[in-house]
Amino acid sequence: MGDTTYIAVKTIQDFQNASSSVGFKDYLGLIALFSSALVAVLVGQYLQDRKAKKDREYNNKFSIFATILGLRHSKGMSEQFVISINQIPIVFHNNKKILAKLNTYIDTHKDFSLDDDTSSKQLISDLNDLVIEIAKDLGYQDMDNNVMRTYFYPKASEFRYSQEVVYNELYILEHLPDLLDARENKDNSLKPKQPNR
Numbered sequence: 001m002g003d004t005t006y007i008a009v010k011t012i013q014d015f016q017n018a019s020s021s022v023g024f025k026d027y028l029g030l031i032a033l034f035s036s037a038l039v040a041v042l043v044g045q046y047l048q049d050r051k052a053k054k055d056r057e058y059n060n061k062f063s064i065f066a067t068i069l070g071l072r073h074s075k076g077m078s079e080q081f082v083i084s085i086n087q088i089p090i091v092f093h094n095n096k097k098i099l100a101k102l103n104t105y106i107d108t109h110k111d112f113s114l115d116d117d118t119s120s121k122q123l124i125s126d127l128n129d130l131v132i133e134i135a136k137d138l139g140y141q142d143m144d145n146n147v148m149r150t151y152f153y154p155k156a157s158e159f160r161y162s163q164e165v166v167y168n169e170l171y172i173l174e175h176l177p178d179l180l181d182a183r184e185n186k187d188n189s190l191k192p193k194q195p196n197r
Helices: 002-021 024-070 079-091 096-109 117-138 155-190
Strands: none
Touching: 024 079, 024 117, 079 096, 096 117
């Protein structure tokens, strides 16, 4: 029995000696180890979120730029072109030069007497200035100043576009009575019914 008691006391003393050898510095080391891992994870997540935001902003800007360049032959007649122009104030909200060029372009485009050659050239010039400013924002510093004046638009594409316009107009004219009847029926169904007397 004495041997067992001695072994138990010796074991307890060994545990006490081992725990007393773990000092304040060791606890600080463990705390530093865990906190540095936590800080590394938080910093990594912050940097990843920041990069994703910058990538998203760049992709939005480039999408607008590419759409305007790709549809520059339409001179504002394409719906995608119009959508891209209307997205500029949001996507480029912090670039005052682009917003000023956009306002100039919109002011020129509001004039419906663009049939004459001078007005058309002014419109292309204003759009060219806008695109050059967007290119600078994206990092394309050496862009040709006449980029909007030259484009590829084959006659076949123009013919196809004309066909689509004519088809859409004919479809509307053919179905206009049905559309008007449907609208009138919808308007009548929305009116409150009068009680019978």
